[in-house]
Amino acid sequence: MASVTLRNIRKNYGAVEVIHGVNLDIPDGSFVVLLGPSGCGKSTLLRSIAGLETITSGDIEIGGRRVNDEHPKDRDIAMVFQNYALYAHMNVKDNMSFSLKLAKRPQSEIDEKTSWAAKILNLEPYMARFPRELSGGQRQRVAMGRAIVRNPSVFLFDEPLSNLDAKLRVQMRTEIKELHERLKTTTVYVTHDQIEAMTMADKIVILRDGIIEQEGTPLDVYDHPANLFVASFIGSPAMNLIKGTVSKGAVVAANGARLPLPPKDSRARDGQHVVYGIRPEDLELGKGFDIKLSVTEPTGPELHLYGDLGEEEVCAVLRSRAELKRGEMVGLAPRLDRVHLFDADTGKVL
Amino acid sequence: MELSRRWQLLRDVAAVLVTGIFMFPIFWWALTSIKPISAVFDKDRVVWFDFVPTLINYGVTLFGMSRSQLAIDDGLGMGVAGSSSYDSRQSILDSIIISVGSTAITMVVAVLAAYALSRMRFNGRDSFLNWVLGQRFMPPIAILVPMVTIYAGLGMRDNQNLVLGYVGIILIYALMNLPIALLLLKSFFDDVPQDVDQAAMIDGATRWQSFSKVVLPMVKGGVAAAAVLCFIFAWTEFLLSLFLTTQIRAIPVKIQTFVTSTGNEWGFITALGTAAIIPSFIFILLVQRHLVRGLTLGSLKE
Numbered sequence: 001m002a003s004v005t006l007r008n009i010r011k012n013y014g015a016v017e018v019i020h021g022v023n024l025d026i027p028d029g030s031f032v033v034l035l036g037p038s039g040c041g042k043s044t045l046l047r048s049i050a051g052l053e054t055i056t057s058g059d060i061e062i063g064g065r066r067v068n069d070e071h072p073k074d075r076d077i078a079m080v081f082q083n084y085a086l087y088a089h090m091n092v093k094d095n096m097s098f099s100l101k102l103a104k105r106p107q108s109e110i111d112e113k114t115s116w117a118a119k120i121l122n123l124e125p126y127m128a129r130f131p132r133e134l135s136g137g138q139r140q141r142v143a144m145g146r147a148i149v150r151n152p153s154v155f156l157f158d159e160p161l162s163n164l165d166a167k168l169r170v171q172m173r174t175e176i177k178e179l180h181e182r183l184k185t186t187t188v189y190v191t192h193d194q195i196e197a198m199t200m201a202d203k204i205v206i207l208r209d210g211i212i213e214q215e216g217t218p219l220d221v222y223d224h225p226a227n228l229f230v231a232s233f234i235g236s237p238a239m240n241l242i243k244g245t246v247s248k249g250a251v252v253a254a255n256g257a258r259l260p261l262p263p264k265d266s267r268a269r270d271g272q273h274v275v276y277g278i279r280p281e282d283l284e285l286g287k288g289f290d291i292k293l294s295v296t297e298p299t300g301p302e303l304h305l306y307g308d309l310g311e312e313e314v315c316a317v318l319r320s321r322a323e324l325k326r327g328e329m330v331g332l333a334p335r336l337d338r339v340h341l342f343d344a345d346t347g348k349v350l
Numbered sequence: 351m352e353l354s355r356r357w358q359l360l361r362d363v364a365a366v367l368v369t370g371i372f373m374f375p376i377f378w379w380a381l382t383s384i385k386p387i388s389a390v391f392d393k394d395r396v397v398w399f400d401f402v403p404t405l406i407n408y409g410v411t412l413f414g415m416s417r418s419q420l421a422i423d424d425g426l427g428m429g430v431a432g433s434s435s436y437d438s439r440q441s442i443l444d445s446i447i448i449s450v451g452s453t454a455i456t457m458v459v460a461v462l463a464a465y466a467l468s469r470m471r472f473n474g475r476d477s478f479l480n481w482v483l484g485q486r487f488m489p490p491i492a493i494l495v496p497m498v499t500i501y502a503g504l505g506m507r508d509n510q511n512l513v514l515g516y517v518g519i520i521l522i523y524a525l526m527n528l529p530i531a532l533l534l535l536k537s538f539f540d541d542v543p544q545d546v547d548q549a550a551m552i553d554g555a556t557r558w559q560s561f562s563k564v565v566l567p568m569v570k571g572g573v574a575a576a577a578v579l580c581f582i583f584a585w586t587e588f589l590l591s592l593f594l595t596t597q598i599r600a601i602p603v604k605i606q607t608f609v610t611s612t613g614n615e616w617g618f619i620t621a622l623g624t625a626a627i628i629p630s631f632i633f634i635l636l637v638q639r640h641l642v643r644g645l646t647l648g649s650l651k652e
Binding site: 050051052071072073077078079081082083085086087088089098099102103146150 | 543545546548549550551552553554555556559563564567568570
C-alpha cells in the first residue's frame with residue numbers, strides 16, 4: 001500500500017500541452033476518481049502514473065519514492081484497462097498468474113494466490129476457460145483478478161465499466177467498491193460517468209482541458225461546486241444556470257423574472273452580472289418565479305418538469321405528483337439556502 | 351436467417367460447381383499421370399476412364415527407375431530418346447530445401463519487422479512499408495540479368511559453390527516474399543490492441559517477453575497464413591530459379607526440362623506435377639489449424 005503524489009505534472013504531445021501542471025495527493029488506502037469529459041487528460045494522467053506515458057515535467061511519487069524514470073513493471077502498480085486487454089490465448093488461470101510466473105514465484109504461491117483471487121471474484125468455476133468463452137462481466141472480473149493477485153501498492157482503473165450494459169455496470173460498481181473495502185489498496189479510477197464517481201469515490205478530482213477544476217468528497221463537490229463547469233458537469237438532471245443581474249435581493253433574468261436570493265446575501269453587489277445556479281431538486285412548486293411548462297416527465301418516484309424562463313430552459317424535480325399541463329405557467333420556489341451564485345465573467349463561485 | 355429449401359439447394363449446387371471448376375485441372379492432371387502413353391495421345395477421342403492405369407510415370411520420376419526398362423516391361427517398347435534424367439528425387443529435395451529455407455528466413459525477419467512497424471515509433475516508419483512494397487512493383491524479370499551477374503561476381507552461382515547456390519536462391523526468394531509477409535503480418539499485429547502489450551508490461555514483462563509470450567501467440571493465425579503464402583510462392587516459382595541456378599533444379603524448372611525436342615513427356619510432367627502438390631498440401635494441413643481468424647476474440651470488450 002502506498003500514497004501517490006503528483007507534483008506539477010505537465011505533458012506535451014509535440015508542441016501541444018495537454019496536462020497543464022497538475023498537483024494531486026492521493027492518500028494511502030483511498031479511492032480517488034478522476035472525472036471529466038473525454039479529452040480532459042484524465043486517462044493520460046492515469047497512464048503517466050502507470051508509466052505507460054512519459055511526462056514532460058513534474059514528479060510522480062508512489063509511496064514516497066520518485067518513479068518518473070521507472071519502468072511500469074517496477075512501479076508496483078496494477079492496471080485494469082478500458083477494454084480489459086486480456087491475453088486471448090491463455091485461460092483464466094494463466095491470465096491471472098502471468099505476472100507471478102514472470103516474477104518466477106514458486107508454483108505453490110501461484111496456485112494459492114490465483115485461487116484466492118478467483119474466490120474473491122467468483123471466478124472459481126471458470127479457471128480453465130478462455131476469455132472468448134466468458135461474458136463481459138466475467139472478463140471484467142478476470143482483468144481485476146489479474147490485478148489483485150500481485151498485491152500491488154496501487155490499483156489503476158481506466159474506465160473499466162464504460163462498455164458494460166447498465167445493469168451489469170451497477171453490479172460491477174458495487175463489486176469494485178467492495179473489493180476496495182476489503183483490500184484497502186490505494187485506487188485511482190478514471191471515468192467520465194459522474195454517477196460512478198459519486199457512488200465510488202472517497203475523493204473526486206474533476207479535470208477539464210488538463211487542469212484540475214475541483215477536488216473533494218463527492219457530496220462536497222456536489223453541494224459546493226467551485227465553478228460553472230463543475231456545477232454543470234456534476235448532477236443529473238444538471239443544475240439550472242440562469243444568467244442575470246443582481247438587483248435588490250434578487251437576480252433579474254433576461255426576461256425580467258426575479259430569482260430570489262437569501263436575505264442579506266452579500267455574495268454579489270447590486271448591478272453585478274452573475275449566473276444563478278439552482279439544482280432541479282431544490283426547486284418546488286410555490287411563489288418564486290414562473291416558467292412556461294414545455295415537458296413533464298413522470299419517472300415514478302419523481303416528476304421532472306421542463307419549462308422556459310424566457311430564453312433559458314429550467315428543470316425542476318418534484319417529489320410530489322401534480323396535474324400540470326403543457327403551456328401552463330408554473331410558479332417555482334427555490335430553496336434559498338441552496339442557491340449558488342457564479343461570476344458571469346470568470347465562472348467562479350461567489 | 352432461415353433459408354428456404356430451394357435456396358439451400360441452389361447454394362449447395364453453386365458451391366459444388368465452383369469447387370469443381372477449381373478442382374478439375376488438378377483432377378485431370380492426376381488422371382493423366384496414371385494413363386499409359388496410348389491414352390494420353392489418343393488423337394481420335396478424349397480418354398476418361400477406359401484405360402489400364404500405370405504407375406510408370408511415378409516410377410520414373412519419383413523412384414528413379416529406368417524409363418526404357420519400364421517401357422519394355424509394360425510391353426510398350428517404344429523408342430526412347432535419351433536417358434536424360436527424368437529422376438526428380440533431387441529436385442524434390444531441392445525444392446523442399448529452398449522453400450522451407452526461404453519461408454523460415456522470411457517469417458523470422460517479417461515477424462520481427464512487422465512487430466516493430468506496428469509497435470515502435472521511429473523516423474520514416476510510415477513510409478517504410480511503402481518503400482519495401484515498392485520493391486514488388488518491379489517485375490522480377492527486370493532484375494534477372496543484373497542478379498545473375500551479381501551472383502556470379504560474388505561466387506554465389508551454384509556451379510561455383512553449391513552451398514552458396516542454395517543460399518543465393520533462398521535469399522532471393524526471402525526478399526521477394528518479405529514485402530507481402532510484412533504487409534500481412536503488420537495488419538495482424540495492428541489488430542492486437544496496444545493495451546495488451548501494456549498490460550503485459552505492467553504485469554512485469556520485458557518488451558521481448560510481451561512480444562514472445564503475449565502478442566506473438568495472439569497473431570499465430572496470421573503468421574501461419576503468411577507462411578503458407580511464402581511457401582507456395584517459393585514452391586512454384588520458376589523464372590528466378592531457372593536463371594540463377596544450373597545444378598540445383600527446383601521442381602518447376604525440372605518439369606520444364608520434360609518438354610523436349612522429341613516431344614512433351616506428358617506422363618512425367620503430370621506425375622511430377624501431381625506429386626509436387628503433396629508437400630504443399632501437407633504444409634497447409636499442418637498450419638491450417640492456426641488459420642483461424644478471430645484469435646484475439648475474447649481479449650477485448652465487443
